[in-house]
Amino acid sequence: MRAAFVVGTTETARIDGISAAGAAPDVMNHTPAADAELVTYGRPVFAPEVPVSPTGCPTPSLVTRAAFDRLDVETMVVDAGLSVPTAAPAVTVGAEVGGDVREAVPVPDAESAFERGRSLGAALGEDALLIGESIPGGTTTAMGVLTALGEPNDVSSSLPENPLERKREIVSTGLEASDVEPGALAGQPLAAVEGMGDPVLATVAGLIAGATSNGTAVTLAGGSQMVAAAALARHAGVDAPLRLATTSFVAADETFDVRAGADALDLSLAVTDPGFDRGDHVAFERYRQGEAKEGVGMGGALWLAERAGVSMADVRDGVREYYDRLVGDDGP
């Protein structure tokens, strides 16, 4: 089993109020690179610190890493538009930082990112591949892509209060700038991600297409963004079975019906509950409040752990250890 983490950034993430992945926009730029280091090394290397939201919610990459420490999974990072250097070895797909989705063409290199992702997914020739992501503002671009493709387009949020109306306004502005009606790009996934998406979505869609073409069993580890990536793959003609593995926090989100999204795209759905309501460590508190919810493959890593007979209590111990060692009492 190999797990690929596709990481990148966009100008969309700089739009006020849409993401909790890090604090201020300048800090948020570091989040995907830091997540790449955390899943690779279990600690920040070039990154100045572990990403923690303004309210103190630690990045889900700590959960993913804690689960992987207890499993036999080879990890790899795919750079799909990082804006700062990372010390995590990464396969690059040559994508630039994504633009603002309110522009006409926020992802001019969508096609090459998709193709490089496809080559990689096919060439790896794994039996099974789990795909995670880290890209701030990613649910907004996910909504953009889903809307352009004409799929159910509600999305989840890394914030406890999902700013859905704000996202809809942004997507609406983006559609206008791209001169696209909702649903007009059905069957045209590259145009949809080029005009309304981000480079991570383009790359994940390519990975799915390439891996499934070679018989690899693909598990998409995440929530709305992985639904959007699956939609792109389906619209690109991928009809292989796909699994969506997400967290109980996403499944509990009243603003986003992950089951409906999975059904619409014929994804088998696995929901795993890490049991953060047991134990009152600070690392779990913000998750209980509905923050973060998912990301950096968290839902997939938990699913793998559960399937391998690793107890959630054991994973929680690992998360506590990482938090205490790397974040400590410096939170707000």
Next chain:
Amino acid sequence: MRAAFVVGTTETARIDGISAAGAAPDVMNHTPAADAELVTYGRPVFAPEVPVSPTGCPTPSLVTRAAFDRLDVETMVVDAGLSVPTAAPAVTVGAEVGGDVREAVPVPDAESAFERGRSLGAALGEDALLIGESIPGGTTTAMGVLTALGEPNDVSSSLPENPLERKREIVSTGLEASDVEPGALAGQPLAAVEGMGDPVLATVAGLIAGATSNGTAVTLAGGSQMVAAAALARHAGVDAPLRLATTSFVAADETFDVRAGADALDLSLAVTDPGFDRGDHVAFERYRQGEAKEGVGMGGALWLAERAGVSMADVRDGVREYYDRLVGDDGP
């Protein structure tokens, strides 16, 4: 223990008759990327094939990987100027493909490559780091750097007949183009590698400086090129203990005195013999004829294996298996 493989390419490698690392220049361009994939995955992924010299000598990365399969070593790849995409996850130092050493400034980004290497070496914070390389034409740029620094400047060769005179001519032309007298750049390692080296040497020197600054024990796995990298580090003020781990093929090279090189730079020397004279598999024949000799960390991997009690017979079995599976009977 972590092993970092610094890989790159130069225009110098296109000069006729100086390297056996691959066949024609266009094929040679693929060698470092293929080596990166072989040490990472144990097989070519994007690379069209396993690098094999025109006479049928397989890349030493097969030996390195066979040894690592029997050890507990984390590998990583550092991209210091690859000219083709690789499927191996890599930390990039942002270096362009190196120019021709006969030009005035073949490595304009030497300083930034050194600095990024230094940051990485320091940030990794490993107890022990083994460094290998893959860059065709690397012994010629090694000679260039050693000459500019005023160190003993004979070098080994991946060819059975070392074209030393050809290399001296090339270096002489390069010194003239760079307007440098032999020894004139003593104490100026960045100027030496910028004017007479390659991006891999700049990066390895930076890694050495950074890693040793943080107390990491550094083993340079290779021959002449690692002597040149050590020379750059010494001239940059690194006085920490350094080990050079190379193969018996390099130690037996009558045209290059690796012991003198190690002594001049205060490197402790470990020489390991993989016993390729036992067993008559085709994979070993060209090594016995003096081809390849070293590369992609081979000497260091063999040294680690020997130190860990892994028998050379076991490593040879692994090399045979890789060769039979990946190269087969397609050799000349």
